[in-house]
Amino acid sequence: MVGAIVSGLSAQLHVERPSGFVLDIALEAEAGTTVALLGPNGAGKSTSLWALAGVIALAGGGISLDGRVLDDPASGVFVPPEDRRIGALFQDVLLFPHLDVAGNVAFALRARASSQRAADREAHEWLDRFELSDLAAMRPAELSGGQAQRVGLARALAAGPDLLLLDEPLSALDVGSRARVRRMLAEHLSGFAGPRILITHDPAEAALLADRVVVVEAGTVTQTGTPEQILRAPRTAYTADLAGLNLLTGAAGGGMIDVGAGPGLQVADRSVAGEVLVTIHPRAVSIHPSRPTGSARNTWPSTITSIETLGNLCRVQFEHPIPLTAEITVEAQRSLGLEPGTRVWVAIKATEIEVLPG
Amino acid sequence: MTRGRSPRPPSALIPFAVFGVLLFSVPLIGLLVRAPWSRLGTVLSGPVVTQALRLSLISSVAAALIAAAIGVPMAWILARVEFPGRALVRGLVMLPMVLPPVVGGTALLYAFGRRGLVGEALYQATGIVLPFSLWGVVLANVFIATPFLVLTVEGALRNLDPRYESAAAVMGAGRWRVFRRVTLPMIGPSLAAGALLAWARALGEFGATITFAGSLQGRTQTMPLAVFVALEQDRDVAIALSLVLVAVSLAVLVALRNRWWGPS
Amino acid sequence: MHGPTRSAIAVLGALLVTAAACTDDPGAPGSQPLLVFAAGSLSAAFEELGAAYEAAHPGVDVQVSSAASSFLREQILEGAPADVYASADPENMEQVTEAGMARTDPVVFVRNVMEIAVPAGNPGRVTGLADFADPNLLIGLCAPQVPCGIFGRAVLEAAGIEASIDTSEPNVLFLITKIEAGELDAGLVYATDVASSELVEGIAIPPEWNVEAEYPIAVLTGAAHPDEAAAFVAFVLSDSGRSILTGYGFLAP
The missing domain is CATH 3.40.190.10 (Periplasmic binding protein-like II)
Incomplete structure (x- = not known):
């Protein structure tokens, strides 16, 4: 196969792993756009990344980048990883522990540079651009998570790749560094002309960074579209679960988030500040007939507006003071005697509130 | 290392550990007690000791370097490449660890001796005779010591997160550059530990050396061989020689411990 | 316990049982x-x-x-x-x-006397003690610390030969093995060693130089x-x- 897109990535990934896992997905990304590969753990996201990079060979399908065929088992074409001109910000960053920051960036440059010296010089220019010059002589073990991601991105972009792969760039970070790394990503991605593939299991990350989302489950594509389309019209249990997430915006400060109405939400991370996106899983919202005692610090009285039953689960909707959906079992609904109009107490543990810088 | 109180071992471990330490320390104390301290100077200043020590150091260091040169490629292939008979090849490479060294030396003789499978051709083509030469000593040491390095390095390669090497390839590094600049530095500490093990094993090597390379003062007689023949005649000399061997090895092992086994 | 550890212990245990089964019958007790x-x-x-x-x-x-x-x-x-x-x-x-x-x-x-031992077929064409001075031949003796080495050196001294020695083996077994393998061209061993090996030939030493053990x-x-x-x-x-x-x-x- 050769892709329809001349400028960008066109891939039909068919991979068979020794474990028996089979990946079979189509992936297209035009130049200048970011496509998120969204899926649960074990869906085949990392396999896709290594297949695009050429570390795992395809059993079928093909990959072409800007009209250049990188892998085509049918015709026997296989470009090895070192010749693909791909930049990647790997999961866990994978900075080489035995090289300092400058050495890590220079490593990516060395393959294209005329000499080690030229690579070193260019590496320092990149560090300047990423405001990392102070860290040039530091070892990866001495860096914070956010610093490591910045070095990783500099290393991925330094060699001027044709395709950029980003594997869970935010998931390992604490909320405070997420804001900085997200800003940095946004800033540098806008300057990157080629297609970008973002691999993530976090729908908020996909919504924030991607133009288009490809949902992967158990090795196959189950849905594609813009982040809004996917969340508005979920087509599988997994996307429905994602779509059912409580999504709130607010302003954070001092461990509290003001969502514009009702009491402020207490969160576990006190360092977060400014505009934030809050996600709360419906299962993390509990319903009590009277004021609950215990560790849930976010609790307030509310009135049920509607109840929707799906199999043995119920989705319970609240409008005021904060619009929320809770998910409980049918047995729980019956034993508590919950009906639309029932006055109850809603509770959410601080640790169940996911915060993403907006 | 972590600061503060060091952890307390489970009580059941203590008697075994103490017994172990005694097992290693008492024989050494025995040597020290029986050492001919008053004659030590005269015994050790003789040419036998200086020549044997020199040969021992040269041959053991050379053996460790050669073991690294051939052991790392073997370890890489054994750890990474799946091929039929891999288990057999690994067993073969590890065999010298269990083979009585004298048998190893005899096997070397039939392979690389003047009349050996390979040695005969070598002798006829070049006139080189490996037995009874320093090269013979080095070859015997390499044969006995290399498995220790292969074992250590293969373990390190298996424990190395393969994603680092894949990442290096994605960054444009060819296979050789990945090996040179990523794999090798990342297994560096294990390689050093393996080379040190190989060196230590080569330093004490006796059986294969005497069987393959013979023993001649100043040419092939290393410290262990000198100790062995000295035992026949004068135990004091043998003990004095052994003490030198112990002192040299302890000095090296203690000096390098910070480097390769972390501070202690 | 991990699988590999358990199987390693199982293998060692099996070896131990086999070893126990291999023990010789100790014979009549008390004897x-x-x-x-x-x-x-x-x-x-x-x-x-x-x-x-x-x-x-x-x-x-x-x-x-x-x-x-x-x-x-x-x-x-x-x-x-x-x-x-x-x-x-x-x-x-x-x-x-x-x-x-x-x-x-x-x-x-x-009593035992010394004899020149050469590999079967005598590839070095050794004829007598005089050949021991030839630097092109590979010559072995026992170490000067053991009897066969002491005797061998005494023989050479009596014959007035400055031998070109390539190895001093710690005992006669090591020496005869290397002669049998053809790695040495000649060595001085006991006549009995020559008699008991089919892979070496003996060359007698004149009685006036020989040493009797x-x-x-x-x-x-x-x-x-x-x-x-x-x-x-x-x-x-x-x-x-x-x-x-x-x-x-x-x-x-």
Whole structure:
């Protein structure tokens, strides 16, 4: 196969792993756009990344980048990883522990540079651009998570790749560094002309960074579209679960988030500040007939507006003071005697509130 | 290392550990007690000791370097490449660890001796005779010591997160550059530990050396061989020689411990 | 417990069980064997002597332990429970008697002479002691610390030859093995060693240069069966004992 897109990535990934896992997905990304590969753990996201990079060979399908065929088992074409001109910000960053920051960036440059010296010089220019010059002589073990991601991105972009792969760039970070790394990503991605593939299991990350989302489950594509389309019209249990997430915006400060109405939400991370996106899983919202005692610090009285039953689960909707959906079992609904109009107490543990810088 | 109180071992471990330490320390104390301290100077200043020590150091260091040169490629292939008979090849490479060294030396003789499978051709083509030469000593040491390095390095390669090497390839590094600049530095500490093990094993090597390379003062007689023949005649000399061997090895092992086994 | 650990323990356990099953039948309980310490060069001859003695004296178990005379001497001086000591030279025996470890006076029971050993076919075309000075030949002796090395050097000195030596082997077994393998062109060993090896040929040394080794035997004070030990020594000295020994190339005293 050769892709329809001349400028960008066109891939039909068919991979068979020794474990028996089979990946079979189509992936297209035009130049200048970011496509998120969204899926649960074990869906085949990392396999896709290594297949695009050429570390795992395809059993079928093909990959072409800007009209250049990188892998085509049918015709026997296989470009090895070192010749693909791909930049990647790997999961866990994978900075080489035995090289300092400058050495890590220079490593990516060395393959294209005329000499080690030229690579070193260019590496320092990149560090300047990423405001990392102070860290040039530091070892990866001495860096914070956010610093490591910045070095990783500099290393991925330094060699001027044709395709950029980003594997869970935010998931390992604490909320405070997420804001900085997200800003940095946004800033540098806008300057990157080629297609970008973002691999993530976090729908908020996909919504924030991607133009288009490809949902992967158990090795196959189950849905594609813009982040809004996917969340508005979920087509599988997994996307429905994602779509059912409580999504709130607010302003954070001092461990509290003001969502514009009702009491402020207490969160576990006190360092977060400014505009934030809050996600709360419906299962993390509990319903009590009277004021609950215990560790849930976010609790307030509310009135049920509607109840929707799906199999043995119920989705319970609240409008005021904060619009929320809770998910409980049918047995729980019956034993508590919950009906639309029932006055109850809603509770959410601080640790169940996911915060993403907006 | 972590600061503060060091952890307390489970009580059941203590008697075994103490017994172990005694097992290693008492024989050494025995040597020290029986050492001919008053004659030590005269015994050790003789040419036998200086020549044997020199040969021992040269041959053991050379053996460790050669073991690294051939052991790392073997370890890489054994750890990474799946091929039929891999288990057999690994067993073969590890065999010298269990083979009585004298048998190893005899096997070397039939392979690389003047009349050996390979040695005969070598002798006829070049006139080189490996037995009874320093090269013979080095070859015997390499044969006995290399498995220790292969074992250590293969373990390190298996424990190395393969994603680092894949990442290096994605960054444009060819296979050789990945090996040179990523794999090798990342297994560096294990390689050093393996080379040190190989060196230590080569330093004490006796059986294969005497069987393959013979023993001649100043040419092939290393410290262990000198100790062995000295035992026949004068135990004091043998003990004095052994003490030198112990002192040299302890000095090296203690000096390098910070480097390769972390501070202690 | 992890799988590999468990299987490693299982394999070791199986080996242990196999090893236990391989143990020899310990024989009649309470019967301690007659332990004979014999010099390395006597090893094969004494195995046959022991078997012949056992055949003539049912119920007696003769065990021969062979090593360099000097090692056996050290073991005796350290209190090894041997009944009989047969040394390849008078010096080692002397140290044992001086330490008061010999119950009976040592008796010389055989003599041995040195001989030039060359690999079968004599590839180095060695004709005599004069060839030992040839630097192009590979020449081996025993180490100067052991009897065969002392004797070998004495022979060369008597012949006035400055030998070009390539190795000094710690014992005669190491030396003869290298000659058998053809790695050495010639070496000086006991005539008995030449007689007992099919892979080497002997070249006699003229009597005026040759050295004679005398082999003494004695019962030890540590003997568990002094009477049986004395009877075994008498058997070694008897005509039938001597005929076994001369069969291995030893000379009558």
